[in-house]
Amino acid sequence: MSTTTLEKSAASAESEAPAHLITVTFRVRRFNPEISDQATWQDFQLEIDPKERVLDGLHKIKWDHDGTLTFRRSCAHGICGSDAMRINGKNRLACKTLIKDLNPSKPITVEPIKGLTVLKDLVVDMEPFFQAYRDVMPFLITKGNEPTRERLQTAEDRERFDDTTKCILCAACTSSCPVFWNDGQYFGPAAIVNAHRFIFDSRDEAGEQRLEILNDKDGVWRCRTTFNCTDACPRGIEVTKAIQEVKRALITRRF
Amino acid sequence: MSADTSSAVDPVEGVSLYDVDNPAPVIEPPRKRTKKTPKSTRTNFELYGWLFMRLSGVVLVVLVLGHLLIQLVLDGGVSKVGFAFVAGRWASPFWQGWDLLMLWLAMLHGANGLRTVINDYAERPKTRFWLKNLLYAATVFTVLLGTLVIFTFDPNIR
Ligand code: SF4
Ligand code: FES
Numbered sequence: 332m333s334t335t336t337l338e339k340s341a342a343s344a345e346s347e348a349p350a351h352l353i354t355v356t357f358r359v360r361r362f363n364p365e366i367s368d369q370a371t372w373q374d375f376q377l378e379i380d381p382k383e384r385v386l387d388g389l390h391k392i393k394w395d396h397d398g399t400l401t402f403r404r405s406c407a408h409g410i411c412g413s414d415a416m417r418i419n420g421k422n423r424l425a426c427k428t429l430i431k432d433l434n435p436s437k438p439i440t441v442e443p444i445k446g447l448t449v450l451k452d453l454v455v456d457m458e459p460f461f462q463a464y465r466d467v468m469p470f471l472i473t474k475g476n477e478p479t480r481e482r483l484q485t486a487e488d489r490e491r492f493d494d495t496t497k498c499i500l501c502a503a504c505t506s507s508c509p510v511f512w513n514d515g516q517y518f519g520p521a522a523i524v525n526a527h528r529f530i531f532d533s534r535d536e537a538g539e540q541r542l543e544i545l546n547d548k549d550g551v552w553r554c555r556t557t558f559n560c561t562d563a564c565p566r567g568i569e570v571t572k573a574i575q576e577v578k579r580a581l582i583t584r585r586f
Numbered sequence: 587m588s589a590d591t592s593s594a595v596d597p598v599e600g601v602s603l604y605d606v607d608n609p610a611p612v613i614e615p616p617r618k619r620t621k622k623t624p625k626s627t628r629t630n631f632e633l634y635g636w637l638f639m640r641l642s643g644v645v646l647v648v649l650v651l652g653h654l655l656i657q658l659v660l661d662g663g664v665s666k667v668g669f670a671f672v673a674g675r676w677a678s679p680f681w682q683g684w685d686l687l688m689l690w691l692a693m694l695h696g697a698n699g700l701r702t703v704i705n706d707y708a709e710r711p712k713t714r715f716w717l718k719n720l721l722y723a724a725t726v727f728t729v730l731l732g733t734l735v736i737f738t739f740d741p742n743i744r
Contacts, residue, residue, distance in 0.1 A: 364612055368603075513707060546630065550632070552635070553702075
């Protein structure tokens, strides 16, 4: 990182009455396969408003300091789920994490999520994650003729799976799960959450099939109730509870 | 190119082994789901395994705590335990049954727990295979030996 950039941004910040700005160190995990096979830490000093988000800090780095920094983001408002990363050792969305909530007097570490192949800097290969998602058939399946009107449902029936409809497929949960880290075969919390969304939907008729898929040796039974997923979910979904509900449905189906 | 080299990762000893046309190999996730991954196992084995762990756990709490209480706390503690004490207890079918049940449940509970640990932590399929075989052999041996002793115990042995 060149010192000239630093001085320039510091100087310009001073001239614009920077009373609300603080100096924060971003410690970013960098990996570029075109340069080295090793990932390294790189520090960036930023003058930034503590009420801004980690994503704003990453933008500042990319736009003002080092254009080679690579990360995913799209909506910047916690909806698209593309910027899950490990910030200060915890999986979060960079666009929903305020710098003031992170103890900015210490360096803020930003790493890619774990358990998936890092392609460059903070970008990982999401394919195994989406493969598990596709495996649980996350779409409405019905038999018989299509009704001419919408498929109606009572408010209570809708309430049953309300929590799991909120998933944005950010992979924060799956990539925080130690069972998934050790062995990428586990379906992972996100796939189970999205199966839950249809298993408990009164309009759907393939719940049996989905339960059978999750009864697999790499399905719900590998869950150790570590609760990392519930802690990580930026949408506040009770992920572990959803997994337990699927287990219970499997058991009550048998006995 | 050299400009961003200095900004991103320092090449080892000045020369980079990798470049745009020859990127470094990325680290694959442990076992990526591929076309070759064995298809789902349509059995209820894991379901019954999970249920067994919960149920045997509850029963073991009673059995093991009772066992520890009798052996280590009541009637002068561990100093009373000797050949005569064991012989006296095993004269009753109740204690024989207690110990037999405890042996089987504890061994299967522990073996299934270790099986999960091996599944989680052994990385190569071969390591998994051998560790699990070792585990199963040890389990079968211990359970059979223990059962044999409980049933053929002779208090008059010299
Ligand atoms: S359950 Fe939560 S953490 Fe997991 S993918 Fe969905 S939104 Fe992300
Ligand atoms: S950028 Fe869309 S969720 Fe953060």
